[in-house]
Amino acid sequence: MSALAAAVAVGLAALGAGIGIGLTVSKTVEGIARQPELRGQLQTTMFIGIGLIEAMPIIAVVIALMVM
Amino acid sequence: MDSSAPMLENVFGISWLNFNLSNILMMFIASAIVFILCVLGARSLKMKPTGGQNVMEMVIDFVRGLISDTMDWKVGKMFLPLGLTLITYILVGNMLGVMTVVSFNGEVWWTSPTSDPGITLTLAGMVIVLSHYYAIKMRGMKEYSASFFKPFWPFLPINIVSELSNTLTLGLRLFGNIFAGGVLLGMLASVTGGSVLGFVLGAVPMLAWQGFSIFIGGIQAFIFTVLTMVYISQKVTSD
Numbered sequence: 603m604s605a606l607a608a609a610v611a612v613g614l615a616a617l618g619a620g621i622g623i624g625l626t627v628s629k630t631v632e633g634i635a636r637q638p639e640l641r642g643q644l645q646t647t648m649f650i651g652i653g654l655i656e657a658m659p660i661i662a663v664v665i666a667l668m669v670m
Numbered sequence: 671m672d673s674s675a676p677m678l679e680n681v682f683g684i685s686w687l688n689f690n691l692s693n694i695l696m697m698f699i700a701s702a703i704v705f706i707l708c709v710l711g712a713r714s715l716k717m718k719p720t721g722g723q724n725v726m727e728m729v730i731d732f733v734r735g736l737i738s739d740t741m742d743w744k745v746g747k748m749f750l751p752l753g754l755t756l757i758t759y760i761l762v763g764n765m766l767g768v769m770t771v772v773s774f775n776g777e778v779w780w781t782s783p784t785s786d787p788g789i790t791l792t793l794a795g796m797v798i799v800l801s802h803y804y805a806i807k808m809r810g811m812k813e814y815s816a817s818f819f820k821p822f823w824p825f826l827p828i829n830i831v832s833e834l835s836n837t838l839t840l841g842l843r844l845f846g847n848i849f850a851g852g853v854l855l856g857m858l859a860s861v862t863g864g865s866v867l868g869f870v871l872g873a874v875p876m877l878a879w880q881g882f883s884i885f886i887g888g889i890q891a892f893i894f895t896v897l898t899m900v901y902i903s904q905k906v907t908s909d
Contacts, residue, residue: 646739650900653893657839660846 608666615662622655676777696783700763708758733757736896741903745808749902752800756793757895760784760844764887767852768880771859784890785848787841794841797898798833805905813908840897847890851883 630648634641678689711726719727733753737746767782783789805814818829858879862872 643739646736646896649889649893650896653843653897654839656847657843660842661839663846663850664842 604669608670611662611666611669612659615659619655619659623652626651626655676779690786690788692777692779692781693783693786693789695779696763696766696781697789700759700766700783703762703766704755704758707762729758730754733895736892737899740896740899741907745906746899746903749899753895753899756797756898757891760793760891760894761888764848764891765884767848768855768883768887771852771856781852782848784844785852787845787849790845791837791841793844793894794837797840798837798901801902801905804902808906809908817905836901840894840901844890844894847886851879851886854879855883 626648630644633644675693676691678691681687681689707722708726711722713722715723730750733750734743737743737749737753740746763782763784766780767785770780771778772780802814805817809817818826820829855876858872858876861868862876863869
């Protein structure tokens, strides 16, 4: 049962983070397409955003390991 | 892959004082590699740089760009050594575990130093403590303690929790990425080394995941440094 709980936690976290990172990257690509000269700046901001989003599934993985 | 760490328990007879010998070994190796590479890159400087000096200058320029993106260069230039140390150490540490994992008598000795939560959380904690230190030093105690009550006083608990969660996420992000990469590499390696069919099916994903791990290692070193600079600049610059 605890393995199931861990799997559900990790799966849902991966789902949410996947959607979030997808939205971030797609908006960045749109921005770069509009203003190619801002590419470097936009990419840096994108990576910071992805880093912040990514913390959530990582914490979910830690919680899942604790549940197991 | 399901092997334990070489723990040295109850040092000096103290019941809670345990050392992970593999961590200590890998920290020394990573620091030594960074030190040797940087000394080789910075030795015999010339006006027309060649080889190692070119690489060093590129890394320094890169970190310099990161810092000047997040704060004023006049304030930020004192954080250049910090950023340089963090990015090189974490990058080398991440790469060590991607290349090889050595286990001896069922205990993993050679792995990424950054795949242990103790090391990454220590790095993150040091960075946050440093940001508070520079906030007090550069803005004064009064303005520093006032910053906890921004935008108005009920935000005090939220600001304190945000400091804690900053530390936690900064360390756990690095740990989680490198650790997960290492676990998957170990699984693929055991499939690939198991049988002929396993080799045929496992070799290509193994190579692909190793390449991706190198990419992740670079990105994580980059993100750790950028977020360090962002956190410091939030504290240091007054608005």
